[in-house]
Amino acid sequence: MEVRNFSDAAQAASALADAAASALNGVLARQPRATLAVSGGRSPITFFHALRERDVAWARVNLTLADERIVPTTHADSNTALVREHLLQGAAAQASWLALVADGAKAEDLRDAAAVVAAARARLVQPDVVVLGMGADGHTASLFPHAPQLAAALAPDAPLVLHTSPMTAPHERISMSLSAICGAGAVFLAIGGAEKLAVFRRAAEGVCADLPVSRVLHDPHTRTRVFCHD
Numbered sequence: 001m002e003v004r005n006f007s008d009a010a011q012a013a014s015a016l017a018d019a020a021a022s023a024l025n026g027v028l029a030r031q032p033r034a035t036l037a038v039s040g041g042r043s044p045i046t047f048f049h050a051l052r053e054r055d056v057a058w059a060r061v062n063l064t065l066a067d068e069r070i071v072p073t074t075h076a077d078s079n080t081a082l083v084r085e086h087l088l089q090g091a092a093a094q095a096s097w098l099a100l101v102a103d104g105a106k107a108e109d110l111r112d113a114a115a116v117v118a119a120a121r122a123r124l125v126q127p128d129v130v131v132l133g134m135g136a137d138g139h140t141a142s143l144f145p146h147a148p149q150l151a152a153a154l155a156p157d158a159p160l161v162l163h164t165s166p167m168t169a170p171h172e173r174i175s176m177s178l179s180a181i182c183g184a185g186a187v188f189l190a191i192g193g194a195e196k197l198a199v200f201r202r203a204a205e206g207v208c209a210d211l212p213v214s215r216v217l218h219d220p221h222t223r224t225r226v227f228c229h230d
């Protein structure tokens, strides 16, 4: 892994946007389209605002999520809604959206998580660039410690996305698997605040069974680029 430390959130977000845009442009120099998977939660908004201003051929980009809460895309906790509001704007609105949860689905349509996952698998392609966050419990994407599906999500032959049931956070989830994340040519991780930095330092020391993010950091074929700020 490669770790860069910044003195504030805005600088970290701007540097991460530069790096993610550069990774996308590198892919677009070699092939017609590039697929970017971003994370949701509360922390990536400044990064989204910076990234949407970067010089990228957005019309050639597929945009998706590393994970999504299985809620209607109009729900306040929907990562899709967050991306639409903060990233799919201006030139970046030309990107093609690959939905994990389809727009228009109602709560009752989403009760069958297996059906949600099957529909998402039919739409998705392997991402080229993945931007991850991390929770203070050591989860990344929706690879949550103690989730019953964690072992399946970490398996080398796991599909691109799976259903996960967090024990430490609300909502059933759909998440990219470890192999989908580590199959991307460029993997970034954003870490902010003292509590997360302490968890990250522990995960950086070696694989910890209770910190799924450590599996990304120590994947033998992945050089995760970590952007940290206090």
Ligand SMILES: O=C(O)[C@H](O)[C@@H](O)[C@H](O)[C@H](O)COP(=O)(O)O
Binding pocket: 039, 040, 041, 042, 043, 044, 066, 067, 068, 069, 079, 132, 133, 134, 135, 139, 140, 141, 142
């Ligand atoms: O949907 C989600 O919850 C995420 O994609 C998740 O993996 C996120 O990156 C971390 O939980 C950090 O979230 P915060 O930004 O809210 O701290």
